[in-house]
Amino acid sequence: MGINEFIEVRKDFIVPSRISIISKVRGLRPKEFKYGKVVRKTPLSECPFCPGNEFKTPPATLVVKLVNGEVLYLKDSDTERVRDWKVRIFPNKFPALTTLGTSLNYGYHEVIVETPEHIDLPYVKDLNQYVLVFKAIVKRFTNVLKDPKINHVILIKNYGPLSGASLEHPHMQFFATSFPLPYVVEEITYSTKYYKDYGRCPYCELISKDLNSSRFIYGNEGFIILSARAPRSPYEVWVLPKRHERSFINITDEEIRYLVDALQKILKAYEKCLGNPSFNLWLHTSPKKLSNGDDYVYHWHIEISPILTTWGGFEKGSGTYIIPVSPEEAGEYLKKCVRELI
Ligand SMILES: [Zn+2]
Ligand SMILES: [Zn+2]
Ligand SMILES: [Zn+2]
Numbered sequence: 001m002g003i004n005e006f007i008e009v010r011k012d013f014i015v016p017s018r019i020s021i022i023s024k025v026r027g028l029r030p031k032e033f034k035y036g037k038v039v040r041k042t043p044l045s046e047c048p049f050c051p052g053n054e055f056k057t058p059p060a061t062l063v064v065k066l067v068n069g070e071v072l073y074l075k076d077s078d079t080e081r082v083r084d085w086k087v088r089i090f091p092n093k094f095p096a097l098t099t100l101g102t103s104l105n106y107g108y109h110e111v112i113v114e115t116p117e118h119i120d121l122p123y124v125k126d127l128n129q130y131v132l133v134f135k136a137i138v139k140r141f142t143n144v145l146k147d148p149k150i151n152h153v154i155l156i157k158n159y160g161p162l163s164g165a166s167l168e169h170p171h172m173q174f175f176a177t178s179f180p181l182p183y184v185v186e187e188i189t190y191s192t193k194y195y196k197d198y199g200r201c202p203y204c205e206l207i208s209k210d211l212n213s214s215r216f217i218y219g220n221e222g223f224i225i226l227s228a229r230a231p232r233s234p235y236e237v238w239v240l241p242k243r244h245e246r247s248f249i250n251i252t253d254e255e256i257r258y259l260v261d262a263l264q265k266i267l268k269a270y271e272k273c274l275g276n277p278s279f280n281l282w283l284h285t286s287p288k289k290l291s292n293g294d295d296y297v298y299h300w301h302i303e304i305s306p307i308l309t310t311w312g313g314f315e316k317g318s319g320t321y322i323i324p325v326s327p328e329e330a331g332e333y334l335k336k337c338v339r340e341l342i
Contacts, residue, residue: 004024006024007023007024007324008022008023008226008326009021009022009023009228010022010229010230010327011072011228012228012229013202013205013206013229013230014132014186014187014190014191014194014202014203014206015186015190016190017319018230018232018319019230019320019321020230020231020232020317020320020321020322020323021320021321021322022111022287022322022323022325022326022327023323024321024324024326027324028234028236028324028325029153029324030213030235030273030274030333040180044148047118048093049084049088049111049113049118049167049169049171050093050116050118050138050243051084051085051116051222052089052171054076054082054083054218055081056153057088057090057093057111058093059075059076059077059078059081059090060075060081060082060085060088060089060090061075061089061090061091061110061140062074062075062078062087062088062089062136062139062140062143063075063076063082063085063087063088064084064085064086064087064088064132064135064136065084065086066086067086068131071132071135073139076090079082079115084113084118084131086116086129087112087113087114087115087132087136088112088113089110089111089112089113089136089137089140090111091109091110091111092109092110092111092173093107096109097109097111097175097176097177104177104178104179106149106178107145107175107176107177107178108149108150108153108174108175108176109148109173109174109175109176110140110174111171111172111173112133112136112137112155112171112172112173112174113170114129114130114133114141114170114171114172114194115133115170115300117170118168118169119170120168121170121271122159122267122268122270122271122276122279123263123264123267123268123271124170124260124264127224127260127261127264128258129270130260130263130264131256131257132262133172134259134260135250135253135256135257137148137155137172137174138248138249138251138256140174141153141155141248141249142173142249143178143248144174144227145176145177145288145337147176149178149179150176150177150178150288151177151178151179151180151287151288151289152176152177152179152184152283152287152288153175153176153177153283153284153285154174154175154177154181154184154283154285155172155173155174155248156172156173156174156175156280156281156282156283157171157172157173157240157280157281157282158173158276158278158280158281158285159278159279159281160276160277160279160307161278162277162278162307163278163279163280163307164280165278166337178302179231180287180290181287183284184284184285184286184287184298185287187284187291187298188296188297188298190202190291191203191246191293191296191297191298191299192296192297192298194254194297195297201244201299202299203240203244203261203299203301204244204299205339206226206229207224207226207240207242207317210224210226210229211224213328213331214227214328214331214332214335215227215228215229215327215328215330215331215333216331217237217266217269217331217335218262218265218266218335218338219242219262219339220258220261220262221242221260221289222241222242222243222254222255222257222258223240223241223242223255223258223259223260223261223262224237224238224239224240224242225237225239225240225262225265225338226238226240226260226331226332227327227329227331227334228327228329230327231305231321231323231327231330232305232315232321232323233305233306233307233308233309233321233323234305234306234308234309234323234325234330235270235274235306235308235325235330235333235334236303236304236305236322236330237303237304238265238301238304239259239262239266239301239302239303239304239332240301240302240304241255241299241300242258242306243255243302244299245277245299245300246285246286246297246298246299246300247285247286247300248283248285248300249285255291263302265338265341266304266334266338267304267325267342268341269334269337269338270304270306272337272341273334273337274306274308277306277307277308278306278307279304279305279306279307280304280305280306280313281302281303281304281306282302282303283301283302284300284301284302284303285300286298286300311325312317
């Protein structure tokens with residue numbers, strides 16, 4: 001085979017202007033990525049996310065507590081903190097947005113502590129605990145979106161030293177903005193166009209097309225995990241709800257169970273089969289409104305991007321990504337890995 005067969009250009013299914021160059025010239029195997037490995041650290045007694053250290057953070061806006069099997073949703077006051085919590089959501093001490101803002105800087109930037117346990121794992125071990133985390137997120141998002149000044153919200157998780165995470169205690173963050181976030185607007189624009197052209201949501205189409213491809217990694221009754229067709233990093237995956245729905249906050253309790261099952265599986269696969277890399281995860285959901293009205297198509301989803309290579313000037317400057325592993329190879333590898341974990 002000549003070099004022509006080793007380099008292939010792929011377009012993203014949703015946003016065709018996003019391009020990946022699949023280059024197998026280096027022929028890297030999964031364990032040969034030397035970049036982005038998580039260094040395990042000893043627990044920090046001073047960790048502000050650990051139980052007992054609640055006063056090291058601003059007062060929580062939502063605290064989940066279990067009392068005799070009943071789930072309670074509480075909040076801190078300025079002078080008191082809820083103890084014995086399961087999940088804790090509070091404003092970031094170093095926020096990028098503030099409710100004291102008077103312009104585009106108005107917004108919420110909060111931290112979601114996923115477990116009281118100080119453990120360096122990319123996922124929550126106990127699925128019941130994971131369910132509590134996502135129920136709390138839905139509750140908090142629903143509340144924040146009631147703020148008339150807020151239009152959009154994005155959930156993110158940075159894991160590992162190369163992800164931007166500064167603390168190892170398992171946590172996520174969300175940002176709620178007054179303006180719709182540009183990547184989601186771009187996806188909505190293309191989805192709506194696709195719908196006009198073909199009469200179908202492109203995400204629903206992607207699910208049915210890729211279900212029987214080598215990019216299919218895992219599926220349960222509610223969700224499907226696919227290896228991204230035009231990844232921006234090797235082993236990038238998308239977690240898609242099977243039910244067509246533009247807004248994450250409309251997820252049902254039953255769907256939350258399927259979501260955490262899927263998330264745990266893929267994050268375990270990263271940990272066990274990719275050498276526990278740093279990664280970024282984000283959840284794309286519809287804004288409340290777009291400037292051109294309500295007539296648009298969208299399908300909420302999660303994208304997860306492990307940090308196994310670094311973006312150079314070409315990637316940053318061109319919106320084109322050089323990927324040393326094909327999406328099919330990545331899909332088959334992760335699928336096998338997920339199967340072996342079950
Ligand atoms: Zn901690
Ligand atoms: Zn759809
Ligand atoms: Zn997206």
